Each structure stands twice: as C-alpha cells, then as structure tokens.
Amino acid sequence: MKKTFALTAFLLGAALAGPANNSLVVGTSQEPPNIYDPWNTNNLAITSEINGYMGAGLTYQDDNGDTKADIATRVPTLANGDYKVVKDAKGDVIRNSVTYTIRKDAKWSDGTPIKVADFQFWLKLENDDRVPVPSRDPWDRAKITVNDTDTFTITFEPPYLFADQVSPGLAPSHIMGSAFNTFDTKTKNEKDAKVVNEEWKKFISSFTTARNLPKVVAGPFKPTAWRTGNSLTMTRNPVYWNQPKNPDNYVQTVTYRFIPNTNTLKVNILSGQLDAVSAVGLTFDQGTDLARNERNKYKTYFVSGAVWEHIDINARGQRAKDLDLDDPRMRQALLYAIDRDALTKALFQGKQAVSNSWIGPVSKLYKKDVNDYNVNVAKAKQLFAALGWTPGSDGVLQKGGKKLTLNFSTTAGNSTRERVQQILQAQWKAVGVQVNIQNYPASVIFGPDFLSKGESGKWDMAMYAWSNNPVFEEGNLWKSEGIPTAANGYSGQNNPGWSNAEYDKLYKQARVEFNQADRIKLFDRMQAIWNAEVPSLPLYFRVNVYTKVPGLVNYTFSAITQYPSWNAANIGWASKGAVEEYKQK
Amino acid sequence: MGTYALRRVLQMIPLLLVISLLIFGLTALQPGDPVDQLVFGNSNITPEDIARLKASYGLDQPWITRYFFWLKQAVTGNFGYSQDFGIPALEYVFQNRLPNTLLLTVPALIISTLIAVPLGIFSAVRQYSPLDYILTFFAFVAVSAPVFWVGALALYFFAISLPQLTGGLLSLPPGGLGGDVPPEAGWWAVALDKLKYLLLPLMILMLREIAVTLRFMRANMLETLTQDYVRTARAKGLADRRVLYKHALRNAVTPIVTLLGLSIPGLFGGAVITETVFSWPGMGKAILDALVSKDFNVVMVCLMMLAVLTVVFQLLTDLAYALVDPRIRYS
Numbered sequence: 001m002k003k004t005f006a007l008t009a010f011l012l013g014a015a016l017a018g019p020a021n022n023s024l025v026v027g028t029s030q031e032p033p034n035i036y037d038p039w040n041t042n043n044l045a046i047t048s049e050i051n052g053y054m055g056a057g058l059t060y061q062d063d064n065g066d067t068k069a070d071i072a073t074r075v076p077t078l079a080n081g082d083y084k085v086v087k088d089a090k091g092d093v094i095r096n097s098v099t100y101t102i103r104k105d106a107k108w109s110d111g112t113p114i115k116v117a118d119f120q121f122w123l124k125l126e127n128d129d130r131v132p133v134p135s136r137d138p139w140d141r142a143k144i145t146v147n148d149t150d151t152f153t154i155t156f157e158p159p160y161l162f163a164d165q166v167s168p169g170l171a172p173s174h175i176m177g178s179a180f181n182t183f184d185t186k187t188k189n190e191k192d193a194k195v196v197n198e199e200w201k202k203f204i205s206s207f208t209t210a211r212n213l214p215k216v217v218a219g220p221f222k223p224t225a226w227r228t229g230n231s232l233t234m235t236r237n238p239v240y241w242n243q244p245k246n247p248d249n250y251v252q253t254v255t256y257r258f259i260p261n262t263n264t265l266k267v268n269i270l271s272g273q274l275d276a277v278s279a280v281g282l283t284f285d286q287g288t289d290l291a292r293n294e295r296n297k298y299k300t301y302f303v304s305g306a307v308w309e310h311i312d313i314n315a316r317g318q319r320a321k322d323l324d325l326d327d328p329r330m331r332q333a334l335l336y337a338i339d340r341d342a343l344t345k346a347l348f349q350g351k352q353a354v355s356n357s358w359i360g361p362v363s364k365l366y367k368k369d370v371n372d373y374n375v376n377v378a379k380a381k382q383l384f385a386a387l388g389w390t391p392g393s394d395g396v397l398q399k400g401g402k403k404l405t406l407n408f409s410t411t412a413g414n415s416t417r418e419r420v421q422q423i424l425q426a427q428w429k430a431v432g433v434q435v436n437i438q439n440y441p442a443s444v445i446f447g448p449d450f451l452s453k454g455e456s457g458k459w460d461m462a463m464y465a466w467s468n469n470p471v472f473e474e475g476n477l478w479k480s481e482g483i484p485t486a487a488n489g490y491s492g493q494n495n496p497g498w499s500n501a502e503y504d505k506l507y508k509q510a511r512v513e514f515n516q517a518d519r520i521k522l523f524d525r526m527q528a529i530w531n532a533e534v535p536s537l538p539l540y541f542r543v544n545v546y547t548k549v550p551g552l553v554n555y556t557f558s559a560i561t562q563y564p565s566w567n568a569a570n571i572g573w574a575s576k577g578a579v580e581e582y583k584q585k
Numbered sequence: 586m587g588t589y590a591l592r593r594v595l596q597m598i599p600l601l602l603v604i605s606l607l608i609f610g611l612t613a614l615q616p617g618d619p620v621d622q623l624v625f626g627n628s629n630i631t632p633e634d635i636a637r638l639k640a641s642y643g644l645d646q647p648w649i650t651r652y653f654f655w656l657k658q659a660v661t662g663n664f665g666y667s668q669d670f671g672i673p674a675l676e677y678v679f680q681n682r683l684p685n686t687l688l689l690t691v692p693a694l695i696i697s698t699l700i701a702v703p704l705g706i707f708s709a710v711r712q713y714s715p716l717d718y719i720l721t722f723f724a725f726v727a728v729s730a731p732v733f734w735v736g737a738l739a740l741y742f743f744a745i746s747l748p749q750l751t752g753g754l755l756s757l758p759p760g761g762l763g764g765d766v767p768p769e770a771g772w773w774a775v776a777l778d779k780l781k782y783l784l785l786p787l788m789i790l791m792l793r794e795i796a797v798t799l800r801f802m803r804a805n806m807l808e809t810l811t812q813d814y815v816r817t818a819r820a821k822g823l824a825d826r827r828v829l830y831k832h833a834l835r836n837a838v839t840p841i842v843t844l845l846g847l848s849i850p851g852l853f854g855g856a857v858i859t860e861t862v863f864s865w866p867g868m869g870k871a872i873l874d875a876l877v878s879k880d881f882n883v884v885m886v887c888l889m890m891l892a893v894l895t896v897v898f899q900l901l902t903d904l905a906y907a908l909v910d911p912r913i914r915y916s
Binding site (some may be wrong): 033034042043129132134135136137193194196197198201202204205208209210211227228229230231257258259260261263264267268270271273441443444446447448449450476488489491 | 615616617618621622623624625629630631632634635636637638640641642643645654665666668669670671672676677681682685737740741744745748756758759760761762763764861862863864866870874877879
C-alpha cells in the first residue's frame with residue numbers, strides 16, 4: 001500500500017493541496033528573514049504578509065479601510081470616548097490618547113490570556129536603545145497607563161495624527177520575559193554596540209527563526225514547520241477568538257512555498273501546484289501572460305496598489321541650475337512632452353492608472369481635479385522656448401552653447417523600467433531633449449551615494465517607486481527639512497531637493513490637523529502646489545498581480561490592507577462551506 | 586613528500602589570511618549596506634536612527650577595524666549571525682544550504698564523469714565516425730546552450746507539457762526541494778519524493794558536466810594516441826585493446842585527475858543558475874543572495890570555505906599527480 005502511494009506520488013509530481021484536504025498552498029518569490037518578530041527589525045513585505053497569518057492587533061483595517069476590533073472589545077472613537085484629543089488654550093492639540101479594553105477570550109496560542117503587560121513589554125523594548133528597530137516613530141512619544149486588569153490607555157505627547165488607527169504591538173511577556181532579562185543583564189554595561197547587537201540576535205533568533213519557531217502567537221494560524229529555502233507551514237490556531245462561524249469549514253493549513261525565480265513561480269501556477277500567489281511574487285508582464293492562459297484553472301487579479309512610480313528630477317547643484325531643472329517650467333515641459341496614457345496602454349494594457357499626484361485614488365486625501373498634464377508637445381516646446389532653449393542644427397535644444405542633455409537612471413535589470421525608459425527617451429528626443437540612459441544596480445541607486453547626493457550632480461532624472469500606505473499619508477516626502485544634506489546625515493527622502501515655503505507651512509498644519517475635513521482641504525492645496533511645480537514627474541500607480549484558483553474565498557487585498565493575510569481566519573474553500581465575505585475589487 | 590606537504594600546509598595560513606582580507610575588503614567596499622536597505626522608503630527615519638543602526642551593525646567603523654573584529658571572532662569559531670536569517674552564519678551555511686548543494690552536485694559530478702570518460706575515449710578511438718560526430722555535436726550544443734534557457738524548457742516540458750500529453754500520468758515537479766511525503770510514509774518514500782525533485786536540476790547540471798568532460802577526455806586521448814610510445818607499442822604488434830588500456834589510457838586520464846580535483850571546491854560552491862531556475866536552495870543561490878543583501882557574515886563563511894577547499898584540493902591534486910605519474914616526485 002505504502003509502495004503504491006509512493007510510486008503514485010513519484011509519477012504525479014508534487015502533491016496537490018487545496019479543497020481536498022482543506023489546505024492552502026501559496027507561492028511567493030521571497031523568503032522572510034524571520035517571522036513574528038514583534039519589533040519588526042526587518043521591513044520586508046513578505047515578512048509582513050506571513051506575519052499577518054500569525055498576528056493579531058488591538059484593531060485592524062479591512063479592504064475598504066474600515067477599522068475593526070480584534071483583541072480590543074471595540075474600536076476607539078471620539079464618539080464612544082475611547083479616543084481623546086487634548087487641546088491647549090490656543091486650541092492646538094497637545095496630546096491625544098486611546099483607551100483599549102482587551103477581550104476576555106483573547107489568548108496566546110498556548111492558552112495564556114493576553115494581558116496589558118504584553119503591550120507594556122512590547123513598548124519597553126520598542127524604545128530600548130539596544131533594540132535595532134529601524135524607526136521608533138510614533139512609539140518614542142507613547143506612554144501606557146494601566147486602568148484595570150484588561151484596560152489601558154496609550155497617550156501620545158506630542159500628539160500622533162493616526163493614534164486611533166494604529167495600535168501598539170504586543171509580545172508574549174510570559175514567554176520572552178526571562179530571555180530578555182538575560183539579554184538585559186549581559187548587555188547593561190556593554191559599550192560596544194556590535195556586541196550588544198550580537199546578543200540581541202541571540203535573543204530574538206530563539207523565538208523567530210526556522211530552528212526556533214515562535215513559541216506562541218496570537219493570530220489565527222500558528223507556525224508548525226519552516227524548511228528554509230523551501231516552505232513554511234502554518235496550522236489553524238484553535239485558541240484564536242475571532243473565528244468565523246464553523247471554523248472547520250475554513251482553511252486548516254497554509255503552506256508558503258518559496259520560489260525565488262519568478263519564471264519558475266509561473267510554471268508552478270500553470271502546472272497547478274499552487275492554490276494562490278502571494279502579493280510578493282509576480283511581475284506585471286507575467287500577470288498578463290498568465291491571464292491569457294487561465295483555462296479556468298486559476299484567475300489572475302490586478303490589484304490597484306499604493307506603489308507610486310515616478311521620475312525624480314534633481315533640482316540641486318550647479319548642473320541642475322545650468323539645465324534649468326530647478327525651474328518648474330522645465331519640469332512641466334518635460335512632463336508635457338511625454339504621453340503617459342499611451343505608455344500605460346502600450347506596456348500595461350491601461351491597468352496601471354496614470355498619476356498626477358503622489359497620493360493615490362484609494363486615499364481619502366486624493367485630489368482628483370489637478371492638472372492632468374496630458375501630452376502637449378506644442379506646450380512643451382513653448383515652455384522650453386520661454387526658458388531660452390532653442391533647437392540647434394542637430395535638433396537638440398541648446399542654450400548659451402550648452403545642450404539639453406539629461407542623464408536618466410533607474411535600477412538596472414528591471415526590464416519594465418528599462419522599456420519605459422526607451423519609450424520616454426524617444427518621446428523627449430522628439431522635442432529636442434537628448435536623454436542618456438545610465439542605469440545602476442539597485443544597491444547603488446538606493447545606496448548612500450546616489451539619490452541623496454543630488455547636489456553633486458550625480459544624476460538628473462531617476463526613476464523608482466515609493467510605497468505609501470494611503471491611510472498614514474503625512475505629506476512628509478516633500479518637506480524642505482527632508483532634503484538630504486550633510487547636516488541631517490542625508491536622512492531625508494526629498495531627493496529632488498524641492499523646497500516650497502507654502503507647502504512646508506501647510507504640511508506642518510496638516511500634521512496636527514485632527515479634523516479629517518480640514519485635513520483634506522490642506523492636502524488639496526498641498527497637491528495643487530506640488531502638481532504645479534512637479535518636483536517629480538508622476539508616472540503611474542503600480543498594480544499588484546496575483547492568481548488564485550476558483551472557489552478560494554476571502555483571499556483578497558487592497559492598497560490599504562496590502563496583503564491577503566489581513567483576513568486570514570476567513571480564508572477558505574467555497575466547496576468546504578466557507579462563506580464569501582469579501583470579493584477582490 | 587611529507588616535508589613537501591607540510592611546507593605547503595604552512596604556506597596556506599598567510600595565503601588564507603590575505604584571501605580573507607581581500608574578500609572582506611571587496612565586500613565592504615560595495616556600495617550600500619544592510620542599514621541602507623532598512624532606511625530606504627521609511628520617511629520617518631531620523632539621523633539619530635541611522636547613526637544608532639549603523640553603530641549597532643558596526644558599520645560606523647572603518648572596514649579594516651571591522652575586519653580585525655571579524656578575524657578575532659573567527660579564530661575562536663564565532664562567525665557571527667546571518668543578517669538575513671537571524672541564525673549563526675555557520676549554521677545557515679553548513680546545515681541549511683550545503684547539504685542541498687552536495688545532494689545536487691556530488692551525484693552530478695560522479696555520474697557525469699562515469700558517463701563522459703568512456704564516451705570521450707570512444708569518441709577519440711572512433712574519430713570521425715558517425716557516433717563521434719553525434720557526440721561532438723551534442724557536446725557543443727550542451728556547452729553553448731545557456732543553463733537558464735535549457736532549464737526553463739525542461740521545466741515547461743516536464744511540469745506542463747508532459748502531464749498534458751499523458752493525461753496527468755507522468756510529470757516532474759516544477760522546482761523546489763520536495764517535502765510532499767510525510768516522514769510517516771517511510772524513509773524510502775521520502776527519498777523517492779526527494780529524488781523526484783532532484784531529477785530535473787540533476788539532469789540539467791549533468792548535461793553540461795558530461796559535455797565538458799567528454800570534450801576534455803577526447804582531446805587528451807587523441808593527443809596520447811599520437812605519442813611515440815603508442816606508435817612503438819603498436820609496431821611491436823600489441824593488440825589494440827592492450828595498447829589502448831595498458832599504455833594510452835593511464836596517461837590520458839592524468840589531466841582528468843586535475844580537472845576533478847579542481848572541480849571539487851566547485852561542488853561546494855553550488856550551481857547558481859541551476860539552483861535559481863529550479864528554486865533549489867543551495868550554496869550558489871546563498872552566496873548570490875548574501876552578496877546582494879550585504880549579509881557580510883554569510884559571504885565570509887561561504888567564500889572562505891571555498892578558499893580553504895580550493896587550496897586544500899590544489900595540494901591534494903598535486904599529491905595525487907605523483908601517484909598517477911611516476912615521473913613526478915616531490916622529494
């Protein structure tokens with residue numbers, strides 16, 4: 001019998017999962033460095049996605065952006081009094097606070113109740129200098145006050161704009177506490193940060209790696225096996241409280257298969273080895289290719305995302321001055337000269353929406369009625385002429401003996417970007433702008449000596465993407481103090497070096513404007529200013545491509561939730577009785 | 586011989602030190618570091634955060650200082666933690682990656698040598714025969730065809746076309762390491778499952794190995810067959826078989842010893858393209874990923890291991906030469 005089974009398995013290739021045994025096999029192109037690290041000391045997308053199956057928060061947001069309670073008994077709002085905003089005599093908000101009550105049935109996977117101490121333990125380490133958290137904002141100004149056994153208040157002073165939408169993390173103090181005390185004792189008087197870091201790795205790796213899987217989790221699934229380089233399996237956590245009706249009707253096991261080569265990932269989809277693909281997997285081109293070969297085996301989805309593709313224009317340094325890149329009219333002309341609608345139709349079947357602002361249409365702050373910069377060659381030429389650039393004998397624009405020759409860089413090896421470059425290069429050539437393509441590896445482009453060093457004239461135009469969660473938009477990409485300089489340790493993200501006094505003023509107001517309607521007004525004006533000066537040439541919002549087989553329900557995501565694991569407890573097979581709550585938009 | 590070997594072993598120490606310094610220096614001088622990757626895209630990061638993280642990873646020190654810190658730890662057997670996997674770099678390399686690579690490369694080398702050597706001899710002895718032409722043509726195609734292309738074709742054929750043609754009866758899995766069969770099914774069922782996943786990458790890796798060794802063996806054999814002593818043996822009236830296997834073969838095989846000796850470190854280095862195409866988590870992919878993500882400790886463990894293996898097998902090859910070629914003496 002066993003022999004027959006093995007021989008059959010050998011002949012049939014990989015075993016198929018899916019409805020047959022109420023499991024789910026997901027393919028992805030990345031493997032997380034670690035899982036369920038409460039302090040997120042790595043910030044990879046795949047880590048966030050996989051953690052979504054195992055994690056639980058006080059509150060969470062669904063695909064539509066509505067906040068719902070998970071560990072907490074209810075969502076804090078101004079109306080129910082759990083969210084409080086304190087103003088001074090001038091009417092300025094000086095602090096805000098959120099009160100949460102932990103559900104009685106909220107438990108870690110070992111059955112231990114989740115307590116306020118778990119949130120306190122998390123916050124203590126989040127703000128500990130020895131813990132390599134990339135950014136502590138906003139938790140470095142947060143304080144937890146215990147009200148009773150299950151209720152606590154978290155206060156932000158100075159106030160935090162999204163206090164009611166972001167809940168603090170939690171860590172199992174009953175599991176990690178003693179190990180942390182050992183770390184604490186060992187490193188208390190250690191001056192060498194590298195030695196401290198090694199000790200930290202020892203501590204955290206004993207709870208978050210393939211060899212030492214998380215001992216307990218709070219979310220709907222718990223990890224059971226992680227074979228590095230191959231797969232990670234999670235099984236349903238029966239202790240999780242927020243289960244759908246009849247949890248047995250929903251997926252019982254989730255296996256992530258790590259397939260780094262995206263072409264191999266595609267073969268796995270075509271050969272029916274995968275039930276679904278992660279949000280971190282396929283390229284757009286592969287998506288269109290897969291969409292042509294569905295044959296009812298799977299369906300391909302293109303989800304509007306929050307990843308904004310754009311071309312930064314370097315407005316800093318002498319070279320930028322000589323080329324008038326620091327003049328809004330030059331940037332407008334460059335934008336009028338290219339046909340972004342045709343570009344997205346030709347390369348992306350029109351599925352990736354052309355953008356005219358850095359904020360996407362999914363955000364409540366999005367301003368629709370800005371200048372759309374539809375291709376207008378005549379207008380572009382007019383603007384060039386107004387700046388004194390006239391066509392030379394070779395057709396290239398020149399001014400004062402200098403040719404309008406721009407270096408255009410992007411991440412080498414990204415075939416989509418390289419094609420976009422070639423199309424834009426041809427369109428700019430048609431209006432007399434000579435564009436030289438100069439690409440570099442991603443490690444150079446995003447390294448310490450390229451984008452942030454604009455004043456040295458290392459680049460003129462750079463194409464890359466920003467990923468912004470539309471819920472937490474602050475407008476800080478474009479603040480003047482975000483221009484990377486030696487003074488701020490080149491830490492800002494305003495790589496074009498754009499500076500606008502009115503924008504800065506509005507940005508500062510918006511940061512402390514707790515009234516949504518008034519905030520929208522401020523952002524309307526900020527976007528109008530930005531759109532008029534176009535420090536960056538907006539291209540389009542990228543879509544996320546994934547596939548899933550028919551009958552798999554509640555495996556959805558949006559630009560807000562970002563990963564299908566946001567609704568892990570409800571993912572299931574219709575044939576097994578799972579009820580569809582959310583459809584992929 | 587013993588004195589010679591000891592001298593060579595002693596020479597290895599400064600050589601490996603220089604190699605470690607070069608590897609560390611070149612890796613450190615690459616643009617970017619792990620902190621850049623944490624920082625990029627986080628618009629809330631402050632200069633203080635960057636300074637804190639750089640200090641935490643030791644990146645605020647000059648690379649030479651970091652090198653000596655690494656060396657001091659390394660001589661005590663501490664090679665640090667993998668930045669990407671949060672486990673000791675040594676454990677990551679020797680437990681998670683090296684076994685997978687050896688599972689792929691060792692059988693590939695053994696089987697391809699066993700196939701290629703006789704074919705190479707046959708091809709040389711029957712020079713310009715139809716079979717020689719066929720083998721030569723195969724060798725040129727196998728050497729010239731890019732691995733990623735042949736691999737992709739094989740994936741499509743065995744994982745998609747073959748099941749369609751046979752109504753799902755025959756197929757091979759499209760990459761990965763296996764694990765479909767639970768351990769309860771028995772060791773041989775698990776081994777069969779592993780073999781199923783191993784077949785495709787093994788075949789692709791062997792194609793090239795066979796082609797290279799075959800061409801090499803054929804050329805050696807042809808050269809040996811034109812030597813005076815072979816002509817003399819033939820003139821003495823010795824049987825063809827005796828001339829070939831007694832006189833020519835041993836001399837023709839000598840360079841193969843060199844080829845195999847120098848191939849062994851390569852076995853540990855993995856086959857980066859094959860591993861990538863078939864999602865086989867081996868050393869080649871590990872080295873590439875570690876270099877890209879600036880996982881210094883893993884880079885150092887991998888490359889130093891290869892350096893040690895290279896110098897050790899270089900010595901063993903030289904010593905083996907004395908065994909197979911009586912003209913060579915190290916006294």
